[in-house]
Amino acid sequence: MMRTSSIRSQDDPLSLAIRPPPEESDSDRHIRLHHEAEARRISEQIDEELRFEREKLKKSKSDVKLLLLGQAESGKSTLQKQFQLMYSPASLESERMSWRTVVYFNVVRSIKKILTTLEAWDDIDDGSDSQSTLERQELGDYLPPRASSSATPSIHSSQIGVALSPPSPTSPTSPTASSPIRGSTAISDLRRRLLPLTNTEPQLADRLSGGVSVSGSGKGEVYVRSGWQARTIQKGQKLLRRQPKSSSPEDELTIERPGTALSVIDADPLVDDVARMLEQSREDIRTLWENQVVRALMTSRKLKLDEWSEFFLNDISRISARNYVPSTDDILHARIQTMGVAEHIFDVDIHGKTVTWHLFDVGGARGQRHSWVPYFDDANAIIFVSPISAFDQYLEEDPRTNRIDDSLQLFTQICSNQLLKRVHLVLFLNKTDILRKKLERGLSVSKYILSYGDRPNEYESVVQYFRAHFLQVHRRNNENRRVLYTHLTNVVDTKATQSIIGNVRDSIFRGYLQSAALV
Numbered sequence: 004m005m006r007t008s009s010i011r012s013q014d015d016p017l018s019l020a021i022r023p024p025p026e027e028s029d030s031d032r033h034i035r036l037h038h039e040a041e042a043r044r045i046s047e048q049i050d051e052e053l054r055f056e057r058e059k060l061k062k063s064k065s066d067v068k069l070l071l072l073g074q075a076e077s078g079k080s081t082l083q084k085q086f087q088l089m090y091s092p093a094s095l096e097s098e099r100m101s102w103r104t105v106v107y108f109n110v111v112r113s114i115k116k117i118l119t120t121l122e123a124w125d126d127i128d129d130g131s132d133s134q135s136t137l138e139r140q141e142l143g144d145y146l147p148p149r150a151s152s153s154a155t156p157s158i159h160s161s162q163i164g165v166a167l168s169p170p171s172p173t174s175p176t177s178p179t180a181s182s183p184i185r186g187s188t189a190i191s192d193l194r195r196r197l198l199p200l201t202n203t204e205p206q207l208a209d210r211l212s213g214g215v216s217v218s219g220s221g222k223g224e225v226y227v228r229s230g231w232q233a234r235t236i237q238k239g240q241k242l243l244r245r246q247p248k249s250s251s252p253e254d255e256l257t258i259e260r261p262g263t264a265l266s267v268i269d270a271d272p273l274v275d276d277v278a279r280m281l282e283q284s285r286e287d288i289r290t291l292w293e294n295q296v297v298r299a300l301m302t303s304r305k306l307k308l309d310e311w312s313e314f315f316l317n318d319i320s321r322i323s324a325r326n327y328v329p330s331t332d333d334i335l336h337a338r339i340q341t342m343g344v345a346e347h348i349f350d351v352d353i354h355g356k357t358v359t360w361h362l363f364d365v366g367g368a369r370g371q372r373h374s375w376v377p378y379f380d381d382a383n384a385i386i387f388v389s390p391i392s393a394f395d396q397y398l399e400e401d402p403r404t405n406r407i408d409d410s411l412q413l414f415t416q417i418c419s420n421q422l423l424k425r426v427h428l429v430l431f432l433n434k435t436d437i438l439r440k441k442l443e444r445g446l447s448v449s450k451y452i453l454s455y456g457d458r459p460n461e462y463e464s465v466v467q468y469f470r471a472h473f474l475q476v477h478r479r480n481n482e483n484r485r486v487l488y489t490h491l492t493n494v495v496d497t498k499a500t501q502s503i504i505g506n507v508r509d510s511i512f513r514g515y516l517q518s519a520a521l522v
Contacts, residue, residue, distance in 0.1 A: 066359045067351075067511060070378055072417060073388035074410055075367040075399075078433040080341055081494045082388060083364040084334060089501050090349035090360075095334070101231075102329040105337040106315065106322060107277045108207040108225070113312035114288060115201040117297055118194050120306045196287050200280045206273055211339060226342035226366070281323040288323070292316045302444075310437060311336045335495045341366045344374055353512045369400045372413075379420065384427035384511045387414055388494075391469045392437035395451045405451060407469065414473060418480035427514040429488045429507050430473055436493040438465065466491060 023035060071079040087095045208225045281288075291297065300306035314336045315322055322333075329337070347362045365375050393406035401409075414430075417423060439462055442448075448465055449455040458464050470489060477487045488510055494500050 066361055067383045068361045068363070068378070068381055069511070070363050070365065070375070070382050070385045071388065072365060072375065072385055072413075073367050073431075074390075074406065074413060075340060076338075076393075077367060077388040077390045077410070078431070078492075078494045079364055079367060079388050080339075081335055082386065082431070082433075082500070083345075083347060083362060085494060085497065085500045085504060086349060086362055087347060088331065088497065089504055090351055091347075095331075099329055099334070102334045102337050103278075103327065104207060104210060104271065104274050105339050106329055106333055107274060107281070108204070108211060109309070109311055109338055110281070110288075110315050110319070110322060111200060111204050111207060111277070113308055113316060114197060114291065115204055116308060116312075117291060117306065118190075118197065118201065120300060121190055121297070122194070124300070124305070193287055193291055197284055197291070200277070200284050203273070203277050203280070207277065210271070210273060226340045231339075278323075278325060278327065281319075282325050285319060285323040288316070288319050292319065309338060310434075311338045331497070332495070335497070340368070342371065344378065351508060353508065358512070369398070376422075379422040382423065382426050384429065384514070385417065385423065386429045386431055386507065387417060388431045388433050389414065389469075389473065390434040390437075391432045391466065392434035392441060394438075394448050394465075394469075395441065395446060407452065411472060411476060415476050415480065418477050424483050424485070427511050428477075428485060429490070429510070430477075431490050431492045431494070431503075432466070432470060432473070433492045433494055435462075435466070435491050436496070438462065 023032065027035070071082060073079050084095065211227055211231060212225050213227075213231070297306065301308065315333075321327065341364055343366055345364045347364065349360045349362065350357050351360050363378055365371070365378075389410040390406065393410075396406045398404045398406060398409055418428070442460060442462055442465065445460075447460055448468075449457070449460070455465075455468060458468060474487065474489070481487075488507070490503050490507070492500060492503060
């Protein structure tokens, strides 16, 4: 009769399998023991990694995950910089020099757009009497009369914006002494002198994007991935090491940081070349920017520059200095589009308790919004940023869609998403400073938003109208009676924005504690 082995039996299969052979030599025994020790080490390492992952998971459950959502150019990345400035200023300081490339790119792109617009309008001008009449309608008193059309009655500049065809700068015989540019010859001279500078635009774009382009996300836009700051500096330093060392101290870039002595740093040769050209072209840039024809084209909205263009071009003397270091305001105004999702981690002290915040800044172009969804399921809070100054703008991806309408549609999708029904929701109605300026210039909201009707074209009325529409969207999609916290913001204003961030932090933390108590 066969005997069944028990768990204490020395004849069980596992014991037999690991038992060393009777004829094992000393060398075989040494090898076996070495293999067993290595197996134990690997097993203990796996156990340690599992313990670490369990602790990390336990800790992450107490972290706050905050999403910044909204369409492209709404101000999400600027808001992220304000969080960084408030909770991780050292990291912003370490990135400061990389923003120099972005500022130069913004300036060069603005100059190129001005010159391209002037050239386009100059090409359309055929010199006929009818064309001269249309010029009068567009630019009014900014343009002097042509000798060939002296019988044409002058039309005052208050009639700007009613023409069907674009104007061009007038002939060199213009009697307008106040305008530095007196015709196509002077503009051609400026264009020729600024050509080396404007030709650097694609190189600067390539340096920032790493050669990556995004199809279907607007025309000619430049997108950067997370970590672009370090990559931009590293690429420039690699190129610098390939070049022969300059023996002339004049060829080295000297940077003066606030509160420190002058020091020579490794510089990107491309950025250094652009800095040199900006310094040499300073007066030409100022002449172009201050020209009355350019200003008239802007007033008539035939020249539409980006929101940050005026900020940088108004301060071109400082920015074109060879020892230029971007200020915090420069970094906040600098514009570069985000591609994908960038995670920023901050330790936030809230009433004596340190909580780790994971802030996710996402690309807002239509072609990138699908990347938001994976971050919805464990999000604690959302700040939705809507630029209410964009009532007169349309999507780059779809010129038929008004940006306010797109923002409302996007907010509707966020409010109605089942994964986000319990998420703390904050609404930033942003760019109120730009809205004020547009209304002060007489831009009519009802011209672009027909439903605005005959309401007063005043700041308070416009703000309340847009706020009411967003609140209505939230009410229609609020089965859980979630509170919507709304703020009127200008996120480039550091003092005001950081005060709002403090209020948002406290409200998110209260909601976080309430949800934690329910789990």
